Amino acid sequence: MASGNAIRGSRVGAGPMGEAERGESAPRLRLSFWCANGHETQPSFASDAQVPETWDCPRCGFPAGQDRDDPPAPPRTEPYKTHLAYVRERRSDADGEAILAEALAKLRGEI
Incomplete structure (x- = not known):
């Protein structure tokens, strides 16, 4: 049931805006x-x-x-590291053995 209103959905003052109304870009x-x-x-x-x-x-x-023939290289993504991988970076096998021996001695009540 259209009412025949030609300016339906418009607001007062709406119209094509050009350079004259907005100013120079x-x-x-x-x-x-x-x-x-x-x-x-x-x-x-x-x-x-x-x-x-x-x-x-x-x-x-x-x-x-901006150089089409030599674009920047994509960023290198580091793979996910586990907690054990971080520990192995900080400690050598000898350090790990010493820490394990100390922890076992505590558990056994030797220390």
């Missing part, structure tokens, strides 16, 4: 950045802004650079 600079997967990203910067050396690729998240 700032001069912009579009640069291309490429990631290691070959994705191209073209963000816009103000003409007087400092342009960063790298930009995060919105498709894969890798860092992207």
